[in-house]
Amino acid sequence: MxxxxxxxxxxxxxxxxxxxxxxxxxxxxxxxxxxxxxxxxxxxxxxxxxxxxxxxxxxxxxxxxxxSDEHAAPWICKSCNEENDESFEFCWNCGQSAV
Ligand SMILES: [Zn+2]
Structure with a gap:
């Protein structure tokens, strides 16, 4: 399946x-x-x-x-500037929300 x-x-x-x-x-x-x-x-x-x-x-x-088309690209954390995978809703480094 x-x-x-x-x-x-x-x-x-x-x-x-x-x-x-x-x-x-x-x-x-x-x-x-x-x-x-x-x-x-x-x-x-x-x-x-x-x-x-x-x-x-x-x-x-x-x-x-x-x-995962809705979040098609990796995103940059506003708080610490780390790059996050597209599937992450929160920064892996500091926990900042993606939105
Ligand atoms: Zn961060």
Missing amino acids: VYTNANRFIVANAKNILESYGVQIAVKNEFASSAIGEVSPFDTWVELWVVRDRDYDMACRILESAI
């Missing part, structure tokens, strides 16, 4: 991104809520699986970069 989320719209979006990179995706649980009447749609997370195992690493990297 490469990705899952409680929100099936986010999962559908992730699937579109991966397919745009040529990764073949299989969707599991997409219709589970309608197939099994007792299961609420919110109990079943839609899961994305890569069809070819060798695509797995690439799929993970694509999703990581797609999901």
